[in-house]
Amino acid sequence: MNQTPNSETHAPTPRQAAFCRAAADLLRTTFQEPFEMWLPSGGWRRLVATGGQTADAAHDDATRVGFCTAIAERPLPDVHRLTADRCLLGIPIAVAGELKAVAIREFATNSPQLALQLAEAFLHRWAQEEKVRGLTEENSSLAEQISEDFEELMFLRSLAENLDISNAGAKLETIARNVLPLLNQSVAAEWLAFVAADRDGQAVAELVAADGADFRNFDVVRKIIDDFRDEVLAQPVVRNRVHSTGGHWRYPGVREFVLVPAATDSKMIGWLVAINRQFVDRESLWQLSQLEFGSHEASLMATTATIVATQASNIELLREKEGLLVSVARALVTAIEAKDEYTRGHSERVALYSRRLGSQLGYTPAEADRLYLAALLHDIGKIGICDATLKKPGKLTEEEFREIQAHPEKGWEILQGIEPLAYVIPGMLQHHERIDGRGYPDGLEGEEISLDSRIMAVADAFDAMTSDRPYRKGMPLEKAEAILREGAGSQWDSGVVDAFFEVRDEIFEIRRDFIPAQRPVRDRTAPAHPGCRTATPTQEPSLAKLPG
Numbered sequence: 001m002n003q004t005p006n007s008e009t010h011a012p013t014p015r016q017a018a019f020c021r022a023a024a025d026l027l028r029t030t031f032q033e034p035f036e037m038w039l040p041s042g043g044w045r046r047l048v049a050t051g052g053q054t055a056d057a058a059h060d061d062a063t064r065v066g067f068c069t070a071i072a073e074r075p076l077p078d079v080h081r082l083t084a085d086r087c088l089l090g091i092p093i094a095v096a097g098e099l100k101a102v103a104i105r106e107f108a109t110n111s112p113q114l115a116l117q118l119a120e121a122f123l124h125r126w127a128q129e130e131k132v133r134g135l136t137e138e139n140s141s142l143a144e145q146i147s148e149d150f151e152e153l154m155f156l157r158s159l160a161e162n163l164d165i166s167n168a169g170a171k172l173e174t175i176a177r178n179v180l181p182l183l184n185q186s187v188a189a190e191w192l193a194f195v196a197a198d199r200d201g202q203a204v205a206e207l208v209a210a211d212g213a214d215f216r217n218f219d220v221v222r223k224i225i226d227d228f229r230d231e232v233l234a235q236p237v238v239r240n241r242v243h244s245t246g247g248h249w250r251y252p253g254v255r256e257f258v259l260v261p262a263a264t265d266s267k268m269i270g271w272l273v274a275i276n277r278q279f280v281d282r283e284s285l286w287q288l289s290q291l292e293f294g295s296h297e298a299s300l301m302a303t304t305a306t307i308v309a310t311q312a313s314n315i316e317l318l319r320e321k322e323g324l325l326v327s328v329a330r331a332l333v334t335a336i337e338a339k340d341e342y343t344r345g346h347s348e349r350v351a352l353y354s355r356r357l358g359s360q361l362g363y364t365p366a367e368a369d370r371l372y373l374a375a376l377l378h379d380i381g382k383i384g385i386c387d388a389t390l391k392k393p394g395k396l397t398e399e400e401f402r403e404i405q406a407h408p409e410k411g412w413e414i415l416q417g418i419e420p421l422a423y424v425i426p427g428m429l430q431h432h433e434r435i436d437g438r439g440y441p442d443g444l445e446g447e448e449i450s451l452d453s454r455i456m457a458v459a460d461a462f463d464a465m466t467s468d469r470p471y472r473k474g475m476p477l478e479k480a481e482a483i484l485r486e487g488a489g490s491q492w493d494s495g496v497v498d499a500f501f502e503v504r505d506e507i508f509e510i511r512r513d514f515i516p517a518q519r520p521v522r523d524r525t526a527p528a529h530p531g532c533r534t535a536t537p538t539q540e541p542s543l544a545k546l547p548g
């Protein structure tokens with residue numbers, strides 16, 4: 001066979017090597033002889049086996065090159081006579097209708113028709129095997145898609161659970177810290193971060209949280225966000241440097257990145273950015289998908305960013321709502337204190353003591369905040385008690401005492417229609433119940449009384465005993481402590497009293513440092529609120545608009 005030395009070799013692509021191996025195997029089975037494989041890459045090159053490796057070699061066999069060209073043009077099996085007794089058999093090898101190679105074998109000329117018939121038989125089997133290969137590829141592609149979908153589903157499920165755990169009281173930073181490691185299991189970025197936008201949603205405000213090795217050059221991240229801030233609003237931006245041949249690559253240290261916006265319909269919260277793909281599986285490094293970011297990663301990141309943005313927006317709304325509730329509660333407290341100057345600060349102090357006791361007894365910060373609000377409103381029913389009874393300096397008559405005792409139920413009447421404050425009602429209603437069942441309004445015993453109320457009862461009693469009243473001075477702290485100890489287990493829950501003594505110094509500190517809120521003084525010169533109409537409409541109705 002006329003063949004030059006392998007002066008130049010080119011590694012075939014993995015796909016070329018795979019179909020050439022498949023075709024060579026089938027040719028050997030059909031003809032019981034090996035074939036040369038010629039590839040049309042930059043001119044015809046012959047694929048040779050060298051030391052178990054395959055490589056294509058430059059070849060100057062003009063006859064074979066010409067024969068390959070002729071077969072590629074038809075493309076059908078053909079025979080080319082070399083000498084009186086030798087000829088070449090050439091077979092086009094196509095994949096999905098596209099010529100990928102020409103297989104050539106030198107034969108004795110005694111049976112060219114038989115060689116062509118065998119070539120036809122080979123092509124028939126090759127076509128059948130191609131169908132099988134197509135189905136197999138389709139199957140593996142579907143399996144990969146199902147695996148990606150499953151992975152996405154599992155991720156979204158853990159994300160939802162995580163957001164539930166982190167609850168609406170969590171900060172954006174906490175959510176991002178929880179979500180990023182989960183997301184990065186699928187995105188496989190060297191560095192995956194949530195970057196917050198400024199108030200206008202235009203510029204980078206700060207790095208909120210990141211997963212992966214430190215990416216020290218945050219200025220590059222700023223540059224990426226600046227460059228793609230507008231483009232990313234339409235769709236995720238995926239850039240792999242290997243494909244970015246046009247222009248200068250502006251991002252030192254970055255091989256590839258994905259940028260997605262975290263936004264709700266009305267507000268830009270920030271961006272999720274993934275920098276550099278991790279080399280997850282060295283065995284499959286030849287697969288491009290292992291080296292680059294693609295639509296799968298971008299889609300997961302976009303979904304996550306939307307969920308995080310929605311959660312952050314919900315948190316903000318909830319905070320606004322809670323702020324409004326506390327403002328309403330304070331307004332109600334101001335109304336009680338306006339009736340009785342001597343109770344000024346009492347509700348706030350009871351709320352502060354209760355929150356501290358709640359934390360000591362294992363309340364979460366969110367539960368302790370709720371307890372604070374309930375305690376702030378514990379005496380709200382006193383709004384319904386007549387001033388003379390409430391402010392009476394001397395001993396109360398039985399009737400007056402009964403009137404005072406009605407304040408928890410009056411509180412219930414005031415709060416029962418305010419659905420967002422429903423959770424404060426049990427604590428408020430039961431704060432004068434006693435562990436021994438001799439309290440009011442319902443004579444509940446032990447754990448029939450909510451823990452909120454048992455805590456508030458201790459806080460309320462301590463503050464009542466140690467505060468000045470119109471008819472007496474506040475008692476010394478030691479005496480109040482002695483009364484609490486004595487009443488533990490009968491008037492008060494002994495566990496709560498124990499908690500009180502565990503944090504006694506902090507309670508004293510709260511009491512010592514407490515400054516009652518000053519009564520607001522109205523500025524008579526302040527302009528009316530812009531939402532308030534100040535002038536009577538003077539415009540006459542248009543005659544044109546009057547009927548008939």
Ligand SMILES: [Fe+2]
Nearest residue numbers: 378379431432
């Ligand atoms: Fe009370």
